[in-house]
Amino acid sequence: GQSLEQPSEVTAVEGAIVQINCTYQTSGFYGLSWYQQHDGGAPTFLSYNALDGLEETGRFSSFLSRSDSYGYLLLQELQMKDSASYFCAVVDSSASKIIFGSGTRLSIRP
Amino acid sequence: DGGITQSPKYLFRKEGQNVTLSCEQNLNHDAMYWYRQDPGQGLRLIYYSQIVNDFQKGDIAEGYSVSREKKESFPLTVTSAQKNPTAFYLCASSTGTKITHGYTFGSGTRLTVV
Numbered sequence: 001g002q003s004l005e006q007p008s009e010v011t012a013v014e015g016a017i018v019q020i021n022c023t024y025q026t027s028g029f030y031g032l033s034w035y036q037q038h039d040g041g042a043p044t045f046l047s048y049n050a051l052d053g054l055e056e057t058g059r060f061s062s063f064l065s066r067s068d069s070y071g072y073l074l075l076q077e078l079q080m081k082d083s084a085s086y087f088c089a090v091v092d093s094s095a096s097k098i099i100f101g102s103g104t105r106l107s108i109r110p
Numbered sequence: 111d112g113g114i115t116q117s118p119k120y121l122f123r124k125e126g127q128n129v130t131l132s133c134e135q136n137l138n139h140d141a142m143y144w145y146r147q148d149p150g151q152g153l154r155l156i157y158y159s160q161i162v163n164d165f166q167k168g169d170i171a172e173g174y175s176v177s178r179e180k181k182e183s184f185p186l187t188v189t190s191a192q193k194n195p196t197a198f199y200l201c202a203s204s205t206g207t208k209i210t211h212g213y214t215f216g217s218g219t220r221l222t223v224v
Contacts, residue, residue, distance in 0.1 A: 004152075033212060042200060043153070045212030087152060096160060097143065097168070098213065102152040 002026040004101035006088055011107045012078055020073045020086050020104045028093025032064050032071045035087045037103070043087060046073070075106075083108045112137045116201050116216035122224050123188070123195065131186045131219045133201035140205060142184035143213065146170060147198040159184055188221065196223045 004024045012018040022032070031050035035043040049055055049064035049071060061074040075082055085103040092099060114135045123129045133142065141160045145153040145168075155168030159178040173192025178184055188195045198220050202213035 042215035042217050043213075044215070048212060096141070097155060097158050099155070100145075100153040
């Protein structure tokens with residue numbers, strides 16, 4: 001089976017940095033993705049890690065440790081528009097489909 | 111601009127009725143997917159298709175059916191056998207061999223059973 005664990009809610013202050021962790025247990029693994037979803041909207045792709053290490057895209061960075069079955073999404077210089085749900089997602093070993101975690105709701109205070 | 115179109119945006123269904131959700135893409139993507147999202151929950155895979163005339167069950171396929179007669183289209187039918195169909199349904203596509211580039215999602219269909 002497959003399971004992904006991430007915190008259900010995180011609160012942070014505008015301008016600060018926040019890290020959203022994700023641990024996974026899967027029968028096969030190709031890579032770890034992150035998606036953002038605003039209320040009522042569709043998820044949008046943020047990042048993908050296939051190898052260990054940090055990938056940076058602007059204010060967002062994503063990290064993967066395959067040996068620890070662990071990854072995180074780091075958001076810097078938080079803005080109010082970053083308030084959304086963030087999902088980690090495992091690309092299965094066949095790279096044919098994605099399994100999503102239950103999501104972390106990020107709330108940002110002024 | 112290329113993208114995925116889901117219709118309708120809102121759909122109401124009476125118990126015991128089948129209903130079909132439309133998903134069309136003009137991205138020339140090979141693979142298409144249907145996910146279900148319940149309030150405050152993650153996305154669960156219903157069905158997916160990597161090529162025309164072929165599709166596979168996801169984790170929660172019971173009570174649903176799909177077809178893939180054209181590359182651009184992947185309609186989902188919610189049958190009367192689906193006991194709790196009220197949910198947000200999301201269609202997605204990817205280039206198939208390059209799923210690592212992520213999915214492109216449609217804007218979703220919100221289905222309510224009345």
